[in-house]
Amino acid sequence: MTPAARLEKLIRDTATVLLPESARKWIRKQQRIYKLQSVPVGSVNFGGLRRLSPISTVFGQDRDLLTIERYYIEQFLENHSADIKGRCLEMGDPAYIRKFGGDKVTKADVLNYVEGNPQATIVADLTDSPHIPDNSFDCIIITQTLQMIFEVDKAIATLHRILKPGGTVLCTSHGMTRVARREGVDDWGEYWHFTTQSKRRLFGDVFGRENIEVSTVGNIFTCICNLHGLGASEVDQAELDVHDPNFEMLVLVRAVKKV
Numbered sequence: 056m057t058p059a060a061r062l063e064k065l066i067r068d069t070a071t072v073l074l075p076e077s078a079r080k081w082i083r084k085q086q087r088i089y090k091l092q093s094v095p096v097g098s099v100n101f102g103g104l105r106r107l108s109p110i111s112t113v114f115g116q117d118r119d120l121l122t123i124e125r126y127y128i129e130q131f132l133e134n135h136s137a138d139i140k141g142r143c144l145e146m147g148d149p150a151y152i153r154k155f156g157g158d159k160v161t162k163a164d165v166l167n168y169v170e171g172n173p174q175a176t177i178v179a180d181l182t183d184s185p186h187i188p189d190n191s192f193d194c195i196i197i198t199q200t201l202q203m204i205f206e207v208d209k210a211i212a213t214l215h216r217i218l219k220p221g222g223t224v225l226c227t228s229h230g231m232t233r234v235a236r237r238e239g240v241d242d243w244g245e246y247w248h249f250t251t252q253s254k255r256r257l258f259g260d261v262f263g264r265e266n267i268e269v270s271t272v273g274n275i276f277t278c279i280c281n282l283h284g285l286g287a288s289e290v291d292q293a294e295l296d297v298h299d300p301n302f303e304m305l306v307l308v309r310a311v312k313k314v
Contacts, residue, residue: 104279104283109233109282109283109284110283110284110285111283111284111285112284113284114233114235114284115284115285115286116284117284118284118285118286118289120285120286120287120288120289121286121287121288122281122284122286122287123277123280123281123285123286123287123290123295123304124199124232124281124304124305125287126287126295127227127272127273127295127304127305127307128198128199128227128305129151129154129155130272131225131227131272131307132151132154132155132196132198132225133155135223135225135309136155136156138194138223138225138309139151139152139155139156139159139160139194139196139225140156140159140160140161140193140194141159141160141161141162141192141193141194141219141222142160142161142162142164142191142192142193142194142219143156143160143162143163143164143192143193143194143195143196144164144165144166144177144191144192144194144195144196144217145163145164145165145166145195145196145197146165146166146167146196146197146198146200147165147166147167147172147174147200148165148172148174149163149164149165149174151196151198152196156194164176164177164192165177166178166179166181168180181204181209181210181213181214182204182206182209182210182213183209183213184213184217187213187217188217189216189217190217190218190219190220191217191218191219192217192218192219192222193218193219193221193222193223194222194223194224194225195214195217195218195222195223195224195225196225197214197224197225197226197227198225198226198227199227199228199229199235200228201226201228201247201249202228202229202235202245202246202247202248202249203235203244203245203246204246205246207246207247207257208257208260208261211257211258211261212261214226214310215261215262215310215312218312219312220312220313220314221311221312221314222311222312223309223310223311223312224258224262224308224309224310224311224312225308225309226254226258226307226308226309226310227305227306227307227308228247228248228249228254228305228306228308229245229248229249229305229306230248230249230250230271230273230303230304230305230306231248231273231278231281231282231302231303231304232248232278232281232282232304233282249303249306250303250306251269251270251271251300251303251306253306254269254306254308255267255269258308258310261310262310262311262312262313263313266310266311266312266313267308267309267310267311268308268309268310269306269307269308270306270307271298271300271303271304271305271306271307272298272303272304272305272307273298273299273302273303273304273305274294274297274298274299274302275299275302276290276294277290277294277295277297277302277304278302278304281304
């Protein structure tokens with residue numbers, strides 16, 4: 056965010072707190088009458104984004120680039136790579152355990168919901184999996200999965216149960232994005248998109264509010280680019296690194312099981 060933009064945001068936020076609603080409405084009315092908006096009405100140039108279908112219909116996978124979501128996810132996991140150690144569990148495949156855990160990992164397990172995944176060491180439904188022993192894992196990586204589970208509270212309770220005391224869950228989920236669904240299979244898709252408030256309550260009720268960290272990534276521009284399926288390398292680094300809490304592309308959670 057440029058210094059001018061930061062100053063504008065500071066003034067706007069301060070005015071929101073200090074001015075009564077009637078004064079704010081009067082100011083907005085004057086802006087409309089005298090065309091004093093920061094971007095005047097009718098002057099926006101949408102360019103190549105003025106289209107009714109996304110640039111990529113498959114989340115950017117056809118562009119052979121690291122997606123914006125995956126850029127943020129990998130940044131989050133790298134920032135918390137010290138937690139990825141001992142016996143670890145990941146959903147679907149062990150790619151992130153290998154990439155960010157390295158020789159700190161003593162055993163890598165993979166959970167899959169149904170049979171047929173050759174990389175899976177555990178087949179289970181996170182909402183009902185009594186065959187997974189309590190206190191089994193030092194770290195659980197669960198990226199872009201919770202939104203696919205209807206009984207999400209039960210899944211979080213299972214994550215807590217199978218985590219060792221002192222162990223960590225690293226979780227990412229959709230906030231602002233297109234819906235993920237597999238064509239022809241309507242019940243394989245997304246039931247939820249989360250916010251910091253919902254994640255803080257869901258995880259806090261199980262792990263304890265003092266044992267969780269909830270954060271978000273994204274801004275208005277990166278959300279738009281992500282909706283179109285653009286790759287992270289198609290956006291400037293400085294634009295990727297601005298995180299506006301009003302535009303929660305992903306909601307990230309680090310939750311530690313109390314010793």
